[in-house]
Amino acid sequence: MSRDHRIDSGLGAVVDSRREADRERLRRFADLVVRVGVNIEPGQGVVVNADIAHAEVARAIVEQAYLAGASSVEMVWSDGLTRRSELMHATIENLTADGRGRLSGFAAGRTTGSHLLPSAATRKPTCSPTSTHIG
Numbered sequence: 001m002s003r004d005h006r007i008d009s010g011l012g013a014v015v016d017s018r019r020e021a022d023r024e025r026l027r028r029f030a031d032l033v034v035r036v037g038v039n040i041e042p043g044q045g046v047v048v049n050a051d052i053a054h055a056e057v058a059r060a061i062v063e064q065a066y067l068a069g070a071s072s073v074e075m076v077w078s079d080g081l082t083r084r085s086e087l088m089h090a091t092i093e094n095l096t097a098d099g100r101g102r103l104s105g106f107a108a109g110r111t112t113g114s115h116l117l118p119s120a121a122t123r124k125p126t127c128s129p130t131s132t133h134i135g
Helices: 002-037 050-068 078-089 092-111
Strands: 046-050 070-076 126-130
Touching: 002 050, 046 050, 050 070, 070 078
Parallel strands: 046 070
Antiparallel strands: 046 126
């Protein structure tokens, strides 16, 4: 039994090592997105737009944005499967009304210097620095 236990412990250490390496890669990727891709400056607000399928990446980006000095970070979550159901079953009138409402909100953000980057369900999370917090 003790021999099996040692083998299991050894495999567990390998798995833990890989998990830690994956977490570190994700942290470095998020740091690259925040500091180079978006170039967040201290004091800026940030909006991160992500599908729930990419929650782990989005959370890492939020963490790195705060570490880079973001004053606030807002998450805008989407769900590809929910959106598909909406497109399959909602009336044209409801889809059109919702679209106009969303677009007017984006237009209001543009007038205040805020930005949202649209994201399809299959794309990775996006983020954008803003001059004001969208609430």
